[in-house]
Every structure is written in C-alpha cells, then in structure tokens.
Amino acid sequence: MLTLLTYPAAFGLFSGSPFCVKAAYMLELSGQSWQRSDMLDPRKMPHRKLPVLRTRERLMPDSDTIRHWLESQGANFDQGLSDIQKGQSRALIRMAEDHLYFQMVADRWCNDQVWPHLRDTFFHEIPRFARGFVSGSIRKSVIKGLDMQGVTRFSEAERLDRVEQDLTAITAFLWQSPFLMGERPTSADLSVAPILAAIRATPVRTELRGRIERDQVLSDYIDRVDQAIVLK
Incomplete structure (x- = not known):
C-alpha cells in the first residue's frame, strides 16, 4: 500500500x-x-x-x-481536456502555487496575531521551554525567504490588490462550470482549491481570510471540491 x-x-x-x-x-x-x-x-x-x-x-x-x-501508473487527472484547457490548467496551477500560496504564507507567518496559533499547532512537539526559541528561529528563516521571493516587499494593500487579480481570474472560470475545467475536478482544482481553503482556514480573521469568506462563489467552490473528493 x-x-x-x-x-x-x-x-x-x-x-x-x-x-x-x-x-x-x-x-x-x-x-x-x-x-x-x-x-x-x-x-x-x-x-x-x-x-x-x-x-x-x-x-x-x-x-x-x-x-x-x-x-x-494509469491515473489521468485531465481526462477529456483539450490542449488549450491543459495549458490553462497549468497556468492556474502555477498562479496558485507560485503566487497565491506565498501570499497565504506571508499572511500567516508575518502576522503577530496569527503567529501564536501557528507556533502552538506546528511546533507543539517541541518542549515548551525550547519552543519559543526554535519556532522563532524558523519563523525568521521563513520571513527571510518571503523577502527573497519578493512577496513581502509590497505593502499589504499592494499584496491584496495582486491577490484580487488572481481571485478574479479564478472566478471567471467558475462562472462557466462547477469546477475550473468543467463538470468534474481536474488537476487545476487539486491545486487551487486547497490553497483557497488554507487561506479561508487561517486561525485569525485577516483581511485575506475575510476576502475568501465573503466570496460565495469561491467559498462554495472550496466546499464543492472537498465534497467531490472525500479524504480519509
């Protein structure tokens, strides 16, 4: 297995x-x-x-x-898609994984209100006496990486504006069908929906989380993918 x-x-x-x-x-x-x-x-x-x-x-x-x-091994996540649709799918995946994802990371790791929730969730196996030092060091490394990636060089307003453009692009596909490429989940949904879901699940109600929560189209889409592919 x-x-x-x-x-x-x-x-x-x-x-x-x-x-x-x-x-x-x-x-x-x-x-x-x-x-x-x-x-x-x-x-x-x-x-x-x-x-x-x-x-x-x-x-x-x-x-x-x-x-x-x-x-x-025989799986076909994009069965029935045209070459153009497969190209669109790849572009959506890269937009989600190489841009939206880092916006989510910045929204969590750079936010002093969110950080205690991350620390106690992701580092709970570390003894409490050492948890602050170890997790703090990792946090500094993550924030440094975000600066090198470039996402944190923008103001929050600029970051939210860039995210808005991504969300508008995603929503344009969802006006046409329940999933990004049609009537069933394909590879694009397997990348885009989890990142949107992670943004919505941020343990403090940031502006970015609120943006997803308020959007009925995107929130319904996240739930639809989760219901279509039931995980153990």
Whole structure:
C-alpha cells in the first residue's frame, strides 16, 4: 500500500499544508490504495519538505513528482481536456502555487496575531521551554525567504490588490462550470482549491481570510471540491 507522509490535520483541514491536501486528492482520484502517516519534522525527507509518497521502491518528494508517478501508473487527472484547457490548467496551477500560496504564507507567518496559533499547532512537539526559541528561529528563516521571493516587499494593500487579480481570474472560470475545467475536478482544482481553503482556514480573521469568506462563489467552490473528493 502507498503511504502519504503528510503534515497533520490543522485548522479543520486534512493537513496544514495545501500541497499535502493536493497529494491526498490525487491519490484518492487515482484509485490507488493508500494511507496517511503524519509527521511534523521533514528534515530527513528528500528535499526536506512534505508531502512525500512512500512506494515499494522509494520515497518520492514533491506533489508534482507524485502526480507524474501516479499518471505513469494509469491515473489521468485531465481526462477529456483539450490542449488549450491543459495549458490553462497549468497556468492556474502555477498562479496558485507560485503566487497565491506565498501570499497565504506571508499572511500567516508575518502576522503577530496569527503567529501564536501557528507556533502552538506546528511546533507543539517541541518542549515548551525550547519552543519559543526554535519556532522563532524558523519563523525568521521563513520571513527571510518571503523577502527573497519578493512577496513581502509590497505593502499589504499592494499584496491584496495582486491577490484580487488572481481571485478574479479564478472566478471567471467558475462562472462557466462547477469546477475550473468543467463538470468534474481536474488537476487545476487539486491545486487551487486547497490553497483557497488554507487561506479561508487561517486561525485569525485577516483581511485575506475575510476576502475568501465573503466570496460565495469561491467559498462554495472550496466546499464543492472537498465534497467531490472525500479524504480519509
């Protein structure tokens, strides 16, 4: 049986990481037998991050690599899509994973109101006497990475404006059909919906979380994907 190494459930979601949710969605749609195994410290994993899929042969890191392997085993997440739709799907995935995701991370890790919730959820295995120092050091590293990525070089108003453009693009697809590419979930939904869900699940009601909560189209879409692909 395949084993998905994943961050534990957090804030009411299958996992604290939308990429782990994406991998679980793919496994569920693939028809493969699989189980989850939770962990908080990925430093010994390939790429030092999660998700990782354990097969009989190896540990497979990264949700895109997991997708390619599942497709090599017969899964088809974009069945029936035209080449243009597949190109649109790839663009939506990259927009969500390379832009929206980092906006979510900044909204959480840079916010002093959100941070205590993250610290006590993601670092609860660390003894309390050392938790503040260890988690604080990791937080500084994450914030430094966000600065290098560039997302935190914008003001909050500028960041929200950039997010708004992404959300407008996503909503344009959802006026046409229940899922991004039609009547059933495809690969774009497996990336976009978990990131929107993670934003909505932020444990403090930030402006970004409120933006998703107030949007009936996006909120219904998140719930629709979750209902269409029921995770264990």
